[in-house]
Amino acid sequence: MASERQIAANRRNAQKSTGPRSRVGKKRASGNAFRHGLAVSLSSTAFAKQAEELARQIAHRTADAIALEHARTAAEAELELRRVRCVKVALIDRVYAFGSLETPTRFRSINEELRWLKGVGPPIPELQDPAATMPQQEPYRSSEAIRRLLPELIKLDRYERRAVSRRDRAIRALAQRTRQLIKQSSVGDDLSLQNEANTPK
Amino acid sequence: MPPNNEMVKITDGLAPLARPPLLLTESADEYAALVAALRQGIKRRGVIAQIYLEDMAAIIWEIQRLRRCKTATVNNAFRPALQSLLYKVLHTQGTIETLVDRGERVELADGWFDSQEGREEILAILTRFGLDETAIEAEAIRLTWSDLEMIERMQASLRLRLDKTLGCIAEYGEELGDQAREVSNRILTNDDATDFAADEAA
Numbered sequence: 166m167a168s169e170r171q172i173a174a175n176r177r178n179a180q181k182s183t184g185p186r187s188r189v190g191k192k193r194a195s196g197n198a199f200r201h202g203l204a205v206s207l208s209s210t211a212f213a214k215q216a217e218e219l220a221r222q223i224a225h226r227t228a229d230a231i232a233l234e235h236a237r238t239a240a241e242a243e244l245e246l247r248r249v250r251c252v253k254v255a256l257i258d259r260v261y262a263f264g265s266l267e268t269p270t271r272f273r274s275i276n277e278e279l280r281w282l283k284g285v286g287p288p289i290p291e292l293q294d295p296a297a298t299m300p301q302q303e304p305y306r307s308s309e310a311i312r313r314l315l316p317e318l319i320k321l322d323r324y325e326r327r328a329v330s331r332r333d334r335a336i337r338a339l340a341q342r343t344r345q346l347i348k349q350s351s352v353g354d355d356l357s358l359q360n361e362a363n364t365p366k
Numbered sequence: 367m368p369p370n371n372e373m374v375k376i377t378d379g380l381a382p383l384a385r386p387p388l389l390l391t392e393s394a395d396e397y398a399a400l401v402a403a404l405r406q407g408i409k410r411r412g413v414i415a416q417i418y419l420e421d422m423a424a425i426i427w428e429i430q431r432l433r434r435c436k437t438a439t440v441n442n443a444f445r446p447a448l449q450s451l452l453y454k455v456l457h458t459q460g461t462i463e464t465l466v467d468r469g470e471r472v473e474l475a476d477g478w479f480d481s482q483e484g485r486e487e488i489l490a491i492l493t494r495f496g497l498d499e500t501a502i503e504a505e506a507i508r509l510t511w512s513d514l515e516m517i518e519r520m521q522a523s524l525r526l527r528l529d530k531t532l533g534c535i536a537e538y539g540e541e542l543g544d545q546a547r548e549v550s551n552r553i554l555t556n557d558d559a560t561d562f563a564a565d566e567a568a
Contacts, residue, residue: 257389
């Protein structure tokens with residue numbers, strides 16, 4: 166564990182840092198928070214078309230704008246949920262095939278690689294192939310793929326839960342709106358019946 | 367399980383994105399059978415009922431997948447567990463293991479998986495220290511503890527989501543909720559029983 170003096174020195178040094186200076190470094194740092202892009206909602210034409218199609222099915226012949234909006238939210242959330250599930254499966258399949266999500270490298274850093282290129286570093290390390298340590302038989306291989314991916318899967322679970330909550334909330338709101346509309350239309354029917362009865366013949 | 371080369375379209379009437387969330391090694395037929403069992407138990411039709419049904423199928427499938435993964439994770443750790451256990455019993459504290467010793471220990475551990483004699487030799491060593499096969503399993507569980515914990519956390523989250531889905535279905539129609547709960551309980555309980563029988567047989 167770092168001592169108080171070391172912690173203070175680290176903080177002082179960190180204050181001096183202004184981040185990456187080179188263009189490559191800046192570009193690399195700009196993607197630091199990027200993992201899988203699932204937080205970005207899809208806005209492609211194909212996605213919009215699918216969402217609209219599903220929303221129409223959910224809304225079930227309703228022309229009411231509010232009900233349709235709830236149906237759209239539910240449809241979008243449902244499609245996002247399916248997308249997260251597809252991503253999950255694709256990631257597991259990738260680890261199943263290659264043993265890891267990352268491409269195996271020989272060097273731990275660019276500096277280490279540069280040192281080696283200049284001929285001042287240690288001899289070239291052996292390439293560690295993560296696929297070599299994968300079991301060959303089923304269900305052990307796919308289980309190992311899932312095990313290696315567990316931290317990522319837990320993160321994806323969070324996205325799934327969020328999409329499910331959004332979908333369920335929208336469906337609940339849609340049901341409430343539908344009940345309101347039915348009530349209004351039945352009140353309307355009652356009034357028109359009363360009007361018919363009161364109309365002198 | 368036959369490989370799932372072509373994705374079958376299971377969801378009738380839903381958007382084209384609806385395809386079963388299956389791994390390359392999982393069987394589309396088995397997934398279709400699960401959906402069919404749920405569909406048979408839940409009589410109600412309609413897109414919303416269909417969405418919840420699909421959700422239930424995906425959740426139940428994933429719970430089953432994680433259950434298999436948990437067992438396989440412990441089994442995969444048997445070899446390192448055996449090596450670790452042999453290190454503990456063969457080396458008195460403070461002594462440094464030479465490369466030759468290490469090689470012999472690894473070979474000895476491999477013997478467990480290769481032949482009956484190797485198995486008996488290790489059992490004899492373990493017996494000397496009052497240990498048996500359970501000690502290997504315990505060590506395997508200890509080595510994979512953090513992974514098992516993560517798997518269990520995911521399973522708990524999925525079970526919670528299954529409950530919520532059932533709650534939503536119940537909100538949508540009380541009778542439908544009861545049917546759904548009964549069907550999902552039946553599938554998961556049957557699965558538990560099958561797993562237990564398989565474990566017993568193993």
